[in-house]
Amino acid sequence: MNALKQLLLAAGLIAIATTAASAEPDGKALYTHRCGMCHQGIGMAVQILSRRPGDPSKGLLEQRADLSAEYIFVVVRTGTGNMPRISRAEVSDPELTAIALYLSRGKP
Amino acid sequence: MKQVLPPGMSAAQMDKALAAMARVVGDDWVLATDLDRDTYLDHFAVDESAHAAAAAVAPLTAEQVVEVVKLANTHKLPLWPISRGKNFGYGGAAPRLKGSVVLDLSRMKKIEFDAENGVALVEPGVGFYDLYDYIQQHKLPFWTSVPGNSWGSVLGNALDRGVGYTTYGQHTEKLCGMEVVLPTGELMRTGMGAMKDSPTWNLYRYGFGPSWEQMLVQSNYGVVTKAGVWLMPAPESMVGLDLELDKPEDLGWAVDLIAGLRRDGLLVQSPSLGSWLRGAATLTTRKEWYDKPDALPDDVIAAIRKRFNIGWWSVSLRLYGYEAVNEAAAGVIQAQFAKQTSQPMTVSRWKQGQPMNPSPGAAAVAGIPITFPLANAAWHGGRGGHMGYSPVLPANGKAAMEQFRRTYDRYKEFGMDYHGSFAMGERSVINVNQVLFNKDDADMMSRVNRFFRALVADATEKRYGEYRTHIDFMDLIASTYDFNNHALRRANEAIKDALDPNGVLAPGKSGIWPKRYRDQRA
Numbered sequence: 001m002n003a004l005k006q007l008l009l010a011a012g013l014i015a016i017a018t019t020a021a022s023a024e025p026d027g028k029a030l031y032t033h034r035c036g037m038c039h040q041g042i043g044m045a046v047q048i049l050s051r052r053p054g055d056p057s058k059g060l061l062e063q064r065a066d067l068s069a070e071y072i073f074v075v076v077r078t079g080t081g082n083m084p085r086i087s088r089a090e091v092s093d094p095e096l097t098a099i100a101l102y103l104s105r106g107k108p
Numbered sequence: 109m110k111q112v113l114p115p116g117m118s119a120a121q122m123d124k125a126l127a128a129m130a131r132v133v134g135d136d137w138v139l140a141t142d143l144d145r146d147t148y149l150d151h152f153a154v155d156e157s158a159h160a161a162a163a164a165v166a167p168l169t170a171e172q173v174v175e176v177v178k179l180a181n182t183h184k185l186p187l188w189p190i191s192r193g194k195n196f197g198y199g200g201a202a203p204r205l206k207g208s209v210v211l212d213l214s215r216m217k218k219i220e221f222d223a224e225n226g227v228a229l230v231e232p233g234v235g236f237y238d239l240y241d242y243i244q245q246h247k248l249p250f251w252t253s254v255p256g257n258s259w260g261s262v263l264g265n266a267l268d269r270g271v272g273y274t275t276y277g278q279h280t281e282k283l284c285g286m287e288v289v290l291p292t293g294e295l296m297r298t299g300m301g302a303m304k305d306s307p308t309w310n311l312y313r314y315g316f317g318p319s320w321e322q323m324l325v326q327s328n329y330g331v332v333t334k335a336g337v338w339l340m341p342a343p344e345s346m347v348g349l350d351l352e353l354d355k356p357e358d359l360g361w362a363v364d365l366i367a368g369l370r371r372d373g374l375l376v377q378s379p380s381l382g383s384w385l386r387g388a389a390t391l392t393t394r395k396e397w398y399d400k401p402d403a404l405p406d407d408v409i410a411a412i413r414k415r416f417n418i419g420w421w422s423v424s425l426r427l428y429g430y431e432a433v434n435e436a437a438a439g440v441i442q443a444q445f446a447k448q449t450s451q452p453m454t455v456s457r458w459k460q461g462q463p464m465n466p467s468p469g470a471a472a473v474a475g476i477p478i479t480f481p482l483a484n485a486a487w488h489g490g491r492g493g494h495m496g497y498s499p500v501l502p503a504n505g506k507a508a509m510e511q512f513r514r515t516y517d518r519y520k521e522f523g524m525d526y527h528g529s530f531a532m533g534e535r536s537v538i539n540v541n542q543v544l545f546n547k548d549d550a551d552m553m554s555r556v557n558r559f560f561r562a563l564v565a566d567a568t569e570k571r572y573g574e575y576r577t578h579i580d581f582m583d584l585i586a587s588t589y590d591f592n593n594h595a596l597r598r599a600n601e602a603i604k605d606a607l608d609p610n611g612v613l614a615p616g617k618s619g620i621w622p623k624r625y626r627d628q629r630a
Contacts, residue, residue, distance in 0.1 A: 036237075037235075037237050037258070037259050037477065037479050038259065038479050042468045042471070042478065042480050043479050043480060044479040044480050044481075044482045044483045045479075045483075046480075047390065047391070047480050047483035048483050048486045051391075051392065051393065077143055077146070077147060078143075078146065079151055081486065081490075081491060082482075082483075082485045082486050082491065082492050082493075084151040084196075084200065085146055085147040085149065085151065086147060087139060087144065087147035087148060087164065087193075087201070087212065087214075088139050088144060088147070089137065089139060089164060089166035089212045089214050089215060090192070090193075090214050092136070
């Protein structure tokens with residue numbers, strides 16, 4: 001986890017989270033624009049996560065209370081299951097930080 | 109992924125080149141950490157490390173692309189341009205030549221819209237969702253044409269001959285007028301755009317003299333920084349005719365019938381005859397059905413079909429345009445099908461003014477972007493993936509049936525679940541296969557490469573070539589285009605050497621290698 005902590009610190013995630021996120025950038029709007037094609041509505045990820053055995057409620061990330069910003073940050077950059085890794089050109093570190101804090105409801 | 113380098117380049121040389129590029133694009137947009145390199149790997153690849161990038165450089169403007177390409181020449185650095193890098197099944201964002209630097213154009217997202225003519229002038233970073241949202245926000249009376257994975261780039265998809273499902277579904281044919289950075293860093297416009305300030309750049313395709321646009325498709329002759337894309341005017345009506353075909357051999361007559369409709373021009377879109385796994389792999393996982401490693405047997409196929417109430421093949425025809433014309437055409441088409449099958453077609457109708465709330469399966473034919481078909485990558489559970497195998501056949505039923513039988517036997521031989529479809533063009537059929545695999549199953553993964561090569565060998569024996577392929581197989585497929593001892597490849601590479609003397613742009617793309625790296629051909 002040391003490497004992970006370094007990664008998060010480098011991205012400013014922990015710093016931002018502990019000083020309370022400013023109003024910008026807008027994590028909810030960014031989430032819809034950058035992630036919504038797969039993680040909202042009838043997206044690919046909603047399909048896959050919803051059919052995990054025994055827990056269809058996992059499909060919509062915005063409705064979940066079990067996500068931490070740290071976890072989201074790592075999954076986005078390193079991929080998981082069928083989710084490809086997302087580059088910093090597509091979602092920059094500050095944008096990802098805002099998205100992660102939005103989904104984790106401010107939980108680092 | 110630790111640092112990787114292209115052949116003949118030292119780490120110090122790489123660092124120097126990237127530092128120079130950072131002065132053009134800004135330090136934030138040279139992405140060269142170990143984690144950055146990981147984000148450009150092809151997550152569907154059998155061996156991800158075989159196509160690792162050294163770094164990525166992400167310019168924002170065409171002017172920056174010009175400067176980066178010039179620096180690539182100065183430093184003899186191979187670049188691999190991507191639009192958005194979502195070409196899953198064909199390599200994603202990863203370069204053909206290991207150690208290339210990805211020229212990531214995903215930040216270039218400008219849209220200019222000519223609402224009078226229905227033309228969007230888009231940059232490479234514009235995705236199908238971006239263009240769709242733009243049209244909705246501005247209430248423009250046009251429809252996008254989208255592929256089954258609409259996460260990707262409008263331009264990138266057209267530049268790889270991707271397809272959609274409306275009458276504008278042959279995306280490469282809807283490109284009109286490009287702006288291109290040539291491999292030496294010169295900015296060029298094609299067609300009428302070669303005349304400065306021409307108002308017809310994106311309206312007339314050919315200009316004067318040779319037409320370059322198809323030369324820039326699936327090639328490595330330039331970096332397209334923007335292009336005109338023609339869009340379908342929002343139709344007055346859409347009529348759907350859906351049919352479930354009961355037996356594998358129904359493919360033959362259906363291909364012949366639809367081929368006739370396509371030649372007549374009565375049917376302008378390109379429907380796809382897809383097999384039972386298309387829906388099942390999206391909505392369920394394999395272990396719900398079968399727990400053995402061999403290909404799904406007939407009783408399981410029957411159970412899948414029963415649960416989803418689908419045929420061995422399913423096909424959706426769509427008519428777009430004036431209501432009276434659509435209704436007349438639908439009548440003719442139904443009458444033709446009635447001569448072949450007693451199974452009635454399911455008819456659906458939509459008219460301007462009615463809400464557009466299609467079922468997930470009917471979104472793409474209405475030009476609405478989707479990603480859910482890619483959920484099929486999770487068919488096996490675990491980390492899934494698929495590989496595209498897509499030979500081009502003549503549009504005739506006998507050829508399609510022979511191809512189906514030959515390919516179906518190969519799937520069984522290699523213990524893979526059949527996932528094929530037949531996409532109907534005007535004079536040809538593309539047999540699209542999404543070979544679904546499980547990256548956590550070492551035994552299965554050991555079979556993928558041999559399976560693919562067997563499919564290619566079978567097709568080549570019939571003299572069918574692939575229209576598009578994964579970066580792992582570009583040299584293999586290029587080698588099958590063998591008329592006069594590969595005269596086309598020699599011509600392609602003569603042009604490559606003339607345009608790209610330092611061999612910096614996408615070495616190995618489509619099997620076209622510049623002199624500098626020709627020894628890398630597989």
